[in-house]
Amino acid sequence: MSVAALQVNARAMRVNVHAIRAIYTFELARTWRTLLQSIASPVISTSLYFIVFGAAIGSRMTAIDGVSYGAFIVPGLIMLSILTESISNASFGIYMPRFAGTIYEVLSAPISVLEIVLGYVGAAATKSVILGTIILLTARLFVDFTILHPLWMIAFLILTSVAFSFFGFIVGVWADGWEKLQMVPMLIVTPLTFLGGSFYSINMLPPLWQKIALFNPVVYLISGFRWSFYGVADVNVVVSFGMTLLFLILCAAAVQWIFRTGYRLKA
Amino acid sequence: MQSIISVSGLTKTYASGLHALKSVDLDIRRGEIFALLGPNGAGKTTLINIICGIVNPTRGFVLADGHDIVRDYRAARSKIGLVPQELSTDMFESVWGTVSFSRGLFGRPPDPAHLEKVLRDLSLWDRRDAKIMTLSGGMKRRVLIAKALAHEPQILFLDEPTAGVDVELRRAMWDMVRSLRQSGVTIILTTHYIEEAEEMADRIGVISKGEIILVEEKTVLMDKLGRKKLTLHLRQPLASIPPELSGTELELSADGHELVYTFDAQGKRTGIAGLLRRLGEHGIDFKDLQTTETSLEEIFVSLVRSRS
Ligand SMILES: Nc1ncnc2c1ncn2[C@@H]1O[C@H](COP(=O)(O)OP(=O)(O)OP(=O)(O)O)[C@@H](O)[C@H]1O
Ligand SMILES: [Mg+2]
Numbered sequence: 001m002s003v004a005a006l007q008v009n010a011r012a013m014r015v016n017v018h019a020i021r022a023i024y025t026f027e028l029a030r031t032w033r034t035l036l037q038s039i040a041s042p043v044i045s046t047s048l049y050f051i052v053f054g055a056a057i058g059s060r061m062t063a064i065d066g067v068s069y070g071a072f073i074v075p076g077l078i079m080l081s082i083l084t085e086s087i088s089n090a091s092f093g094i095y096m097p098r099f100a101g102t103i104y105e106v107l108s109a110p111i112s113v114l115e116i117v118l119g120y121v122g123a124a125a126t127k128s129v130i131l132g133t134i135i136l137l138t139a140r141l142f143v144d145f146t147i148l149h150p151l152w153m154i155a156f157l158i159l160t161s162v163a164f165s166f167f168g169f170i171v172g173v174w175a176d177g178w179e180k181l182q183m184v185p186m187l188i189v190t191p192l193t194f195l196g197g198s199f200y201s202i203n204m205l206p207p208l209w210q211k212i213a214l215f216n217p218v219v220y221l222i223s224g225f226r227w228s229f230y231g232v233a234d235v236n237v238v239v240s241f242g243m244t245l246l247f248l249i250l251c252a253a254a255v256q257w258i259f260r261t262g263y264r265l266k267a
Numbered sequence: 268m269q270s271i272i273s274v275s276g277l278t279k280t281y282a283s284g285l286h287a288l289k290s291v292d293l294d295i296r297r298g299e300i301f302a303l304l305g306p307n308g309a310g311k312t313t314l315i316n317i318i319c320g321i322v323n324p325t326r327g328f329v330l331a332d333g334h335d336i337v338r339d340y341r342a343a344r345s346k347i348g349l350v351p352q353e354l355s356t357d358m359f360e361s362v363w364g365t366v367s368f369s370r371g372l373f374g375r376p377p378d379p380a381h382l383e384k385v386l387r388d389l390s391l392w393d394r395r396d397a398k399i400m401t402l403s404g405g406m407k408r409r410v411l412i413a414k415a416l417a418h419e420p421q422i423l424f425l426d427e428p429t430a431g432v433d434v435e436l437r438r439a440m441w442d443m444v445r446s447l448r449q450s451g452v453t454i455i456l457t458t459h460y461i462e463e464a465e466e467m468a469d470r471i472g473v474i475s476k477g478e479i480i481l482v483e484e485k486t487v488l489m490d491k492l493g494r495k496k497l498t499l500h501l502r503q504p505l506a507s508i509p510p511e512l513s514g515t516e517l518e519l520s521a522d523g524h525e526l527v528y529t530f531d532a533q534g535k536r537t538g539i540a541g542l543l544r545r546l547g548e549h550g551i552d553f554k555d556l557q558t559t560e561t562s563l564e565e566i567f568v569s570l571v572r573s574r575s
Contacts, residue, residue: 014341022371026360033359101355105414108319109372110344267281267322 019111023119024126027093031127038089039131042081046135049077050142053199064201065232070143075226076198078135082128082157083164083193083218087185090124090168095181098173098265107266113259121165121255128161145229152237153228159244160221166251173264192218202234217247270294271422271453272318277327279313279477287313289477290327295422295455300448302468302485303457310477311457312352315424319349331422345373348420350411352427352457358400362391362410365399366417373418385416388443405436412443423447425456429463441467465489490531497528497539499546500555509549517542526553532560 031038054070061069097103106116139145147153175181196218202210213219214235224240227233233240258265272295279288287310295301303311316322318329320340329336334343357365366382386392389409394402399410408428415423425444429437444454444467458464464471464485471488473481481488504523516529526546530537546553 016341016374018371018374018376022368026368029364030359100357101351101353102357104316104319104321104349104351104355105369105372107321108344108347108349110341110374111372112341262323267316 016109016111016115019109020115020118020122023106023116024123027120027123028126030093031089038085038127039134042085042131043134043138046077046081046138047142049073050139054142064204065230067145067230067232068143071145071230072201072226073199074136074139074143074145075229076193076196076222077139078132078157079160079196079218079222079225080190080193080198081135082132082161083189083221084185085131086124086128086161086164087168087171087189088182089127090121090165091172091175091181091184092168093120093124094169094172095175103265113256116259117166117169117252117255121162121169124165124168125158125161128165129157132157132161147229148231149228153225156221156225156228156241156244159241159248160225163244163248163251166248166255170251170254170258173258176264189218192216193222197222197234217243220244269297271297271332272455273330274314274318275328277314277317277329278325279310279317279322280325287477288317291474291477291479293472293479293482295453296470298448298451298453299469300444300454300456300467302464302471303455303474304459304461304464304471305457305474306459309474311474312426313477314474315349315426315455315457319347319424320344321349345418346421347424348415348418348422349424350408350415350426350428352430354404354407354411356399356407356410358398360399361396362386362399362402362413363395365410366413369414370417373420375418381419382413382417385413388446389413390439405432408432409436412440416447420452422453422455425454427457427459429458429460437463490533494529494560495532496559497530497542498557498559499526499528499553500524501526502552502554505551509551512542512545512549526551 050070053073058069063069064072097106171184172181195213196216197213202213202219202223205213220235220240220243223234224237224244227237227240257263274291274293277288277291280286291314305311313322317324318331318336320336331343332346336343360368363382366385367377370377370382383392386395389412391406391409391413394406399407402410412428428440432440444456448454456467468485471483471485472479501524505519506523508517508519518527520527528542530539
C-alpha cells in the first residue's frame with residue numbers, strides 16, 4: 001500500500017471525538033433542562049398503571065404463566081415507556097434543529113454520519129436506559145419480582161433503547177410539522193405496544209389473533225424482555241432477540257440512506 | 268497566488284426544478300476579502316451553502332484549501348466557518364454554551380482562552396451566561412459570528428452579516444473583519460450594499476440569476492460605479508450631435524430632446540464646464556439639467572445585456 005493510501009486511511013479513520021461529545025452532552029443537557037417532562041412524567045404514568053392494573057384490577061386477576069399479574073406487567077410497562085420515550089426524545093432532538101434552522105451547523109461540521117448518529121441516538125438511548133432503570137425501581141415499590149437473566153435483561157433494554165432511538169431519529173427527519181412528530185408515537189407505537197402483550201400474554205388471544213400478533217414487532221420485544229425476568233415467553237427468545245436486532249439494523253440502514261442522499265436534511 | 272477556494276462548473280438545480288446556479292467558476296485568493304454582490308435570489312446563499320456542505324451540488328466540484336468538499340469533507344470543512352443569513356440559534360442555550368458546542372463540533376479541543384477572546388472582540392463577554400433568547404437581534408448575529416470563529420477557521424463565510432444591523436455595529440463588524448484578514452483569514456461576504464463592498468472588499472464578484480457575471484478588483488469596479496450621468500433637457504430637439512462634440516461620452520436620446528453625458532465623478536476633471544461652454548458656442552440651449560449616479564442595478568442590467 002502506498003504512503004498516500006495509508007494517509008487517506010488514517011484520515012478516514014480519525015474520529016471526531018469532540019464532536020460526538022459536543023452533541024451528546026448538548027442533548028443530555030436538554031434532559032436536565034426539561035427534567036420534569038423527561039423523567040418525572042413517565043414515572044408518574046407508570047405509577048398510575050401499577051395502581052390501576054397492578055393493585056386495583058390485578059388483585060382480581062389470576063397469575064399468568066405462574067407469575068402474579070402485578071409482576072407480569074412490569075416488563076411490558078417498562079417497554080411501553082422506553083419505546084415512546086426513545087422515539088419522542090430522538091425525534092425531538094433532530095427535529096428541533098431542523099425546525100429552528102440550527103441544523104446548518106451540524107451539516108457544515110467536519111463530522112461523519114456515524115458521529116452525528118452516535119451523538120443524537122446515543123444521547124436518546126442513554127436517557128431511555130436511565131428511564132427504564134428508574135421505572136424498574138419504581139415498580140419495585142409496588143410489586144415483588146425477580147430477574148432470572150439480568151444480563152439478557154440489560155441487553156434487551158439497551159438494544160431496544162438504541163433501536164427505537166434510531167427509529168425516533170428517522171421520524172424526526174421525516175416529520176415536517178409538529179403534528180407528524182407526535183402522530184407516530186400516538187397512532188402507531190402506543191397501539192402496537194398495547195396490542196403487543198404489555199398487559200396480557202399473546203397466548204390468551206384467540207388463535208387467529210395470535211397469528212396476526214406475530215406481525216407486530218413489539219410482541220417480540222416484550223416477549224423477550226419478559227423472558228429475561230421470569231423465564232417464560234410467548235415466542236422463542238432467540239427469535240425475539242433476532243427480531244430486535246433486525247429492527248435495529250433496518251433503522252441504521254435507513255439513517256445511513258438519509259445522510260447519503262441528504263433526504264429532508266439537505267436541499 | 269494559489270487560490271484557497273476553487274469552484275469549477277458548479278451547478279445547482281433544486282428539487283423544484285429551479286436552476287439556482289449555472290456552471291459557476293470562481294477562485295478566491297488566499298487572504299483576501301471577497302464580496303459577492305447580487306440581487307435577491309441570485310444564488311449567493313446557494314453557492315455558500317454548497318461550499319459549506321449544507322446543500323448538495325447537482326454538478327461540478329469545489330476545492331477548499333486543496334481539499335475536495337465532498338470526498339475530503341473532513342479536512343475541507345474544518346477550515347471553514349459560516350455565519351448564515353438566517354438568525355438561527357438555540358433558544359435555551361447560553362452564549363458560552365453555544366460557542367463551546369461549536370468548537371467541539373468542529374473537532375477542536377476546549378480552549379477557554381480563545382473563546383474568551385472571540386467573545387470579547389464581539390462585545391459579548393458580559394453576556395456570556397445569558398440565554399440566547401434574551402439577546403437582541405444584533406447580539407444574536409454576533410453570537411453566530413462567535414460560533415463561526417470558535418474553531419479558528421482559515422476561511423470565513425459571512426452571508427449578509429450586516430442585514431438588520433445598525434450603523435455603529437456595522438462599523439464594528441467591518442473592523443473585526445479587517446482584523447481577521449490581518450491575521451490571515453480569507454473572508455467571503457455577501458451583501459446588497461455597494462458601500463459595504465466598497466468599504467471592505469479587495470475583489471468583488473457579481474452574481475445574477477445563478478451566473479457569475481463579473482469578478483473584478485474593487486478599484487476597477489469602483490471606477491465604473493463612480494460614473495455619473497448628466498442629462499440635459501434641450502429647448503429645441505437636435506437631429507444629431509454636432510460632429511465637433513461627438514467622440515466624447517455624449518449620447519442623444521431617440522426623440523432628440525435629451526443629451527446624456529457620462530463622466531467620472533471621482534476624476535479630477537469632469538469635463539462638464541467644457542461641455543457646457545461648447546454647447547453654448549453651438550447655440551444648443553437647455554431648459555433643465557440633472558445628474559444621476561450609475562446604480563448597481565444599472566451595472567447589473569448592462570452586464571447582463573452585454574453578455575446576451
Ligand atoms: N431549498 C430551496 N428549494 C428550492 N428553491 C430554492 C431553495 N433555496 C433557494 N431556492 C431558490 O434558489 C434561488 C437562489 O436563492 P439564494 O437563496 O441562493 O439567493 P440569494 O442570492 O442568497 O438571495 P438573497 O439576496 O435574497 O439572500 C432563488 O430563486 C430561491 O428561491
Ligand atoms: Mg441569500
